[in-house]
Structures are given as C-alpha cells and as structure tokens.
Amino acid sequence: MNSxxxxxxxxxxxxxxxxxxxxxxxxxxxxxxxxxGDGCPVLLFMGEKDENGRIKxxxxxxxxxxxxxxxxxKDHWDHKGKATAQL
Numbered sequence: 001m002n003s004x005x006x007x008x009x010x011x012x013x014x015x016x017x018x019x020x021x022x023x024x025x026x027x028x029x030x031x032x033x034x035x036x037g038d039g040c041p042v043l044l045f046m047g048e049k050d051e052n053g054r055i056k057x058x059x060x061x062x063x064x065x066x067x068x069x070x071x072x073x074k075d076h077w078d079h080k081g082k083a084t085a086q087l
Contacts, residue, residue, distance in 0.1 A: 005036065007026075008031075012044065015040060016041065017039060018035055020033060020035055021033070021034050022041070028048075030057075031044065032044070040064055042064060043060070044061075044062070044077070046060065047083070056083075059081060060079055060080060061084030062075070063076045
C-alpha cells in the first residue's frame, strides 16, 4: 500500500465539501480523508476500520500547489507511514 493506484486517485481527484472529513468504502478499503478550503482531499487514511472506528493502515499527505490563476503546478501524494486514525 505504498503507492496509490489510479482507481483511488480518481476518487481523490474529485471535489468534496470544503474543510470536512469524508468517509467512504472503496472496494476492500475504508477511506477517510480531510479536505482543504477548496474541497480537495489533502490527508488520507486508508485501510480497514476496526470496531472502535479507527482506520488501521496507511496515511498519505497531498502536496497540491496551484498558481494564482488556479492552474495546478504540483499534485502528488506522499506515503507518510502506518496510521491509526480515530474518526
């Protein structure tokens, strides 16, 4: 789970409600991600949710850099290691 696959990147490429935590089930993974002020996912927890609501798996952070006109200059997900997120 060190690199994100195209299918998951497609889900993360969408725009969601700004400044929220979104939880979805994608294939065999539970995904939880936080969005920025523009509604773009910037922090991802991916794995399996346990009985306490914690996702055990991997944590990713997004480097998203936009120009003044809104054009995306850099868009990259970095694997930050194992994670247990209380949601």
